[in-house]
Amino acid sequence: MACFELLIFLGFSIQLLHKGLDIITLRALIPHLFIQAFPYSIPSALLTATSMTYGRMSADHEIIAIQASGIHILRIITPVLVIGVVFSLITLTLSAEILPRSCYKIILLQERAINNILAGRLATFQKKIDLHPYQIYIGSVEDGINKDIAVIEYANDYVMNVILAEEGAIKMDEAENKIFLTLHRGEFLKPNYKKLEEIPRVGVFKETTFEISLKEKKRESSSKYMTIFQLCRYNREINNELAKNPKTPLSPERNKDDLMKDLGAHREELSNLSRKREKLATELKRSNENLARQASKIEGLENESKIAKNYILVANENLIQVKKETKAGTLMAEDRDKKIMQIKETIEREKQRIYNIERKVSAARDVQSEETKKITSLSQAISEINIRRDALLKNVEAMEEESTVAGKEDIRRKNDISIHKRLSQALSCIPFVIIGISLGIMLRSGHLMVGFGASFMVILFIYYPLVVTGMVLAKDTFIPVAPALWGANSILFIGGMFVFRKLFIR
Template sequence: MVTRYMRCMFIVPKYILREHVGPFLFGLITIVFLFLLNVIFRDLGRLLGKGVPTGVLFEFFGLNLAWIVALAIPMAVLVATLTAFGRLSSDNEIVALKASGVHLYRLIAPVLVVAILLAIGVERFHNSVLPEFNHRYRLLFSDISKKRPTLTLEENVFFDEIPNYSLLVHGLVEEGEKNLLKGIIINDYSDPEYNNTVIAERGELTFSEEREEMIFTLYNVEVHSIELADLENYRVNKFQRLVFSVPVPNMILKRSNSQQRGDREKSAKMMREDIVEILKRMDQREENIRQIVELDLNKIFIDGIWSDKTTMNEEKAIVKGNPPIERAKIRAKTVFQRIQAEMGLLEGLKLSVLSKQVEIQKKYAIPVACIVFVLIGTPLGIMARQGGMAVGGGLSLLFFVIYWIFIIAGEQLADRGYVSPFIAMWSANILVGLGGVYLVVRSVRESTFVPWDQWVQRLKRIVKGRK
């Protein structure tokens, strides 16, 4: 009896897992195919127009498979769980197993264990394989695109690949041959006597192949210049429209051997190291602001106000155009503009930190979705009492949409600092997971949650009535 009982203990989990294999592979292949088809339709025409060899085409689409598989595995888990438990429920096998003394928790346990192992594997994939594939994909994409610098620029990330220049854009949209930018900051260190910072509200970016230059056409522009030999010599020029060129020697933006990586080309460990460095730069910017406030404003007050040895009060001095007062006003305005420029750079660094924190949380939140989808898929499959790919695929699609709305909206909000990166990336897992636990308890109590039979009968009556 003991041997027979022990044999049953292994047979049931094995049977449950075997029921998941087919739907999992079907779901994985289908989802990968749909994602890959979307990439092909999006990029194939452009690649063929550039005369890319067939081998490079296969490499290009092969490198896209990394991120596709990383997203498809959690989705396939949900498809498999809904389909497998839906079929077992519709064939009354769940009822038979319960009657044999097999608790529902024992049916869920082996699937949950495999989901945990899958989550660990997907997390390792996100932090080791995926960054390398993304890096190779970006380099290949840059090589194919040739002389399209906007392909290597990222929103809210400093781009300092070009010697003597540092670029930051807060918004980047490609419209055909036009590249529209918003919130542009260009630090120009090419002049040995002056450091120039160009700040523009919006602009367009093109590329000159003949001159090997990035050409910015900027609107509502401020150019901040400071003399390195005399830091008090600070001036600001304003323009409604300014054409600003940045040299790109030796086609540097092709970057076939570049070691620079974007956030999605790095592991969580690498991004944590980046955050430490950025925080140091933020501390330096804050120290610069503090020094400007303490030293420059104090100097303005002492030199501009008390150096006037007349007995006139401040109002009379301003009215009569007292030179020390006027100089103080001009210098105060200059100091204020310097503080604004420093604050703008500080804000850009803060957004960069938030962006990296979002990517770090995403590398762990998406793998955990494998576990969450088992929790929600198992009770829904059992309660629906209608097996097959149709029900599994339909419910999966519904939860995919809900889940990715949370992820995408959360990422946008977190990048702008409205919510914390943790809440943004984990809210979907928390809500869906809690819903799954609630439904599992209802399934154990055999409560009907999804009356599919009634819905099917109503649909049949509606169809017959129309005929």
């Protein structure tokens, strides 16, 4: 067990060092890494110890001697099976309770280290951008320039680097699906998990640029920080919430990715319709205003025409009066001709004025007619858009509800995967013991290297490939979680029992 624990611990450590964690930071995480290695080392150690023990007994013909003495083979197998059950319970306790708390303490350590770095330098921030494996904090934006920037780089659950800069710019390259981050006047820092009051500075820079690929998966909150009881309680809450929602999805055969694509397409269409409706509403308002202006203009022109007609009536009356005065002999011929000429000029002028007014009125009525047709067309278009928007809103609402249900079911499935993974990993001690007994008796050797070799063969080429395959199948919603994750244990158990039967039952 000590050998396997050390090997797995070294594997974890090298992996973290390769990702950028330094030795000083790693030193504070040693206890937690050993705890994380226990659920893997205990079953492996049981397999090796069992195969070595029964291999030595088989090589020395002790098993044959025991059987020849009339003692049933189960007498020498039962104690080891009991030990397997005991270690399964120990591993279950580690996986179910201790390991999640250890992972959570690591997160607390990193948050305290990061908060210590940011304290006094970035007390508040306006924006937080999550671009896995980076988190970008922006203190303020002045004249389009980002000020007081903090960039935190993660590797799994550990903070690798922290970059602080006075200002910077973020540009997106849509063609290559990348983001380019240019920082000015800053420094590189390393979080210290051991001594939180210390903030070691790695280096300073005047300007630096690095790119972030948007193809990386988004960093999610992992269920490994929750104990099995918390996961079960969480699943019960989800089941209660789903039970309160009796509505069935619009298309049960559609998966979550297709649903999100359709939802995005509907939202984009809604946005386009809203912009189009706003544009049409602006045109409709302009047309109504123009219609009102033309009506006012026509009214003014008609009043002006009435005035001109009144002028013509008055001029005609004046002309009659002049003729009367001429007959009466009170008006000289010279004055008469002059007045008649003036009156006729007034009449012609007013008639021309009336003609121009009528042309303007006709043009205004034509504009009115066009605007009325346009208003009818715009109103109909807006009405059609409103009908389409109402239908889209209903679909979006149903899809959002369906997406919420699918999200909860996805969370529930992930929780089930985490629960069954821990249970199957803990109870793998029992099939490992059974396969170890059969393997040791077949190999007939108690040598340490033979035991290690056989164990590695079973673990690396049979068990973990089956576990990985089960995990992949479990993430597929068409495969039940329990059979997928318990498949490796079941195959080992059945295989061990089959070999054991062949050895002892003739």
